[in-house]
Amino acid sequence: MAFRSVASRMTAGGLGVRTTVGVASARSSFQPISRCYTTQQPKKSNSNKLVILGLLGLGAAGGYYYNNTGRYSLSTSQVNQKKPVDYHQVYKDIVEILEDNDYDDGSYGPVLLRLAWHASGTYDKDTKTGGSNSASMRFEPEALHGANNGLKVARDLLEPIKAKYPDLSYGDLWTLAGVAAVQELGGPTIPWRPGRVDGVSAESCTPDGRLPDATKKQDHIRDIFYRMGFDDQEIVALTGAHALGRCHPDRSGFDGPWSEQPTVFSNEYFKVISERKWVKKDLANGGWQWVDKNNPTVMMLPAEIAMFNDKEFRKYFDLYAKDQDKYFADFTKAFTKLTELGVPFKGDEKVYKFETIDA
Structure with missing residues (x-):
């Protein structure tokens, strides 16, 4: 899930809040989990x-x-004539760059997931604009939107892979990177198909403000997601992506991970939000967040606790906290839908299911 940040709103003349799935100010508190990826x-x-x-x-x-x-x-x-893209090899190449002990909690996976999310979550079902198809975040002003603070890290990380496969669109690359991040960090298998066609200019950029504002309440969250075509269950399922990563004061304005396992995709997020005592903590930038009373390095966003306390949302938080298999099944459907919003598929695209890379 993606939220606009306190930092973004302060720099843009408002109070904007976007979360980042993955950067580390408290890296020393968490140990990175080792994974493998792949004549005459x-x-x-x-x-x-x-x-x-x-x-x-x-x-x-x-x-x-x-x-x-x-x-x-x-x-x-x-x-x-375009050379056919070997998407299985692209997946392997992405996995090769996921682990890095010098970045955050030892993995680029969370920030790559955030890139896929932010590239897709700008879709508007009424105007049929936005979404991952055009990869419009490559251009200003969208590249400079507060919601996309820190995502240059992810875009730059993937550039050598784009150079290796010039006929691979950015939209396909970014969403496939999100799929790889989920799968390689312990999540479910996500069906994925190519077919995104990149925009060629800033005319494809969407207006700022299409991603959720983390300082607001559940009605705002519904407005943002209903605009894309999601229902309450899908919204909560997508929110569970915060199992990965952390917030950064210089990006979102918030600070800390959502759990003690920020590089493991599981239903831990739902357990954490439902089982712990949350207290408000004032931030140096003038904003505030919720923190775990017993472990204040773990945080929740204002919008998340508002969602958790909402009767209709709450039943899905409780469901996913108890049943990881159900959560994985629902997340798979919702995330696949998210990454395909607005994509002009012809209907004959091959659907890929990538195997995780073993040691």
Whole structure:
């Protein structure tokens, strides 16, 4: 789930709050969990005729043509032909860069999940704008929206993979990175299919404010998610993604992880929010958050406790705290839906289910 941050609103002239799934100010308090992820040269001839025949033969085999400048060039059809993308290898390449003991709690997984979330969560079902299709976060002003503070880390991390697969769209890469993060950090298998087509200019950027504001209450959260087409159960299921990562004062304005296991995807988030005593803590930036009375390094956002205390939302928090299998099943459906909002699928795309990478 994604929330706008106190820091973003202060810099933009308002009070904006966005959470980050993953950066570390208290890395020393948590131990990163180790995972694996994953001849002879031909004789010269003086015959121009033989040379030309040989070159024409090469052109027929390799897609070359002979133009009136006397040079051999790639044919238009070959230049425009896209090389098929090996998505299984892309997945493996993403997994290779997930672990890093110098970043946060030892994993880039949480921030990659946040990238996929923020790229997708801007969708508006009424105007049919936003979503992961255009990867519009590459452009200003969207790249500078307060909600996207810190996500340059994730975008830059994936650039070498994009360079390796030039025919892979950013939208497909970013959402696949989110899938890899969930799966490799212990979560369910997420079905994924390619088909996103990148925007080419800032015209594809969405207006600021389409992601939830963590300082507000449950009605605001419903407004944001209903705009995308989600119901209450799906909203709570997506919120459980906060099992991964932490907030950062310089990004969201909040500080700390949602549990003591910020690199393990499980239903721990629901257990933590339902079983602990929460007290308010004032922040240096003028905002506040909830913290665990017995372990104040663990926090919850104002909007999350408001959701937890809402009668309709509460029943799903309680359900998922008791039943991880049910949570995984519902999260899988909701996250797949999220990453496909607004994508112009043709209907014949292959659906991939990637195996986690063993040691």
